[in-house]
Amino acid sequence: MMMTLYDYPRSGHAHRIRLFLSIIDEPYESVNVDMQKGAHKDPEYRKLSPLGQVPTLVDGDIVITDSTAALVYLAIGHGDEKWLPRDAEGAARVQRWLSVAAGELYRGPVVARAGRQFGRPVDLERADGECKRLFKWMQQELADRTWLAADHATIADIAMYTYVRVVDEGDIDLDPYPAILRWLADVEELDGFEAMPRAEK
Numbered sequence: 001m002m003m004t005l006y007d008y009p010r011s012g013h014a015h016r017i018r019l020f021l022s023i024i025d026e027p028y029e030s031v032n033v034d035m036q037k038g039a040h041k042d043p044e045y046r047k048l049s050p051l052g053q054v055p056t057l058v059d060g061d062i063v064i065t066d067s068t069a070a071l072v073y074l075a076i077g078h079g080d081e082k083w084l085p086r087d088a089e090g091a092a093r094v095q096r097w098l099s100v101a102a103g104e105l106y107r108g109p110v111v112a113r114a115g116r117q118f119g120r121p122v123d124l125e126r127a128d129g130e131c132k133r134l135f136k137w138m139q140q141e142l143a144d145r146t147w148l149a150a151d152h153a154t155i156a157d158i159a160m161y162t163y164v165r166v167v168d169e170g171d172i173d174l175d176p177y178p179a180i181l182r183w184l185a186d187v188e189e190l191d192g193f194e195a196m197p198r199a200e201k
């Protein structure tokens with residue numbers, strides 16, 4: 001049976017999963033949860049996602065309500081081992097970035113875009129500071145390495161990609177960080193790459 005992704009086109013968290021499903025060439029059904037209409041807070045949807053969040057990945061009777069958890073699920077169940085190394089050090093190096101994807105990446109780029117693109121009431125000054133701190137560090141990390149967590153692409157790169165790519169929608173310029181721009185382009189060269197939809201201008 002095909003997996004189902006409870007999805008929303010402008011959700012970067014959902015895009016992470018779409019991107020990886022496309023890369024590992026796994027067919028799935030996409031169900032649009034209309035966040036603009038608040039469908040993610042419907043009681044029916046909350047039976048799947050108690051926090052009322054998008055995305056949710058459903059595989060038979062297995063329900064996964066978190067984008068990085070879904071990447072782990074897909075990497076182990078459906079992907080090649082290289083996407084999530086199984087040795088202790090390799091797995092920890094990937095997890096380090098999955099934590100960043102739910103932590104620093106959220107507090108900086110995700111919040112800056114939520115405020116400037118979607119008009120959410122957020123602390124933009126704080127988000128801008130978080131972006132600077134994160135991007136300075138990523139620039140250093142990627143200056144002498146192609147991929148974030150191994151000598152090949154892993155789900156760390158997939159988890160981090162989307163919100164870094166669209167951070168201009170939060171009015172953050174990546175020009176001061178050439179190694180990050182090079183890394184984004186490398187992710188976009190992966191077989192099966194699928195772009196994040198942009199705001200209509």
Ligand SMILES: N[C@@H](CCC(=O)N[C@@H](CS)C(=O)NCC(=O)O)C(=O)O
Pocket residue numbers: 010011012013014040051052053054055065066067068102
């Ligand atoms: N930790 C979750 C976060 C997902 C998330 O924040 N999704 C946003 C949409 S991009 C959402 O549903 N926000 C509504 C809310 O949290 O109430 C994940 O990685 O999937």
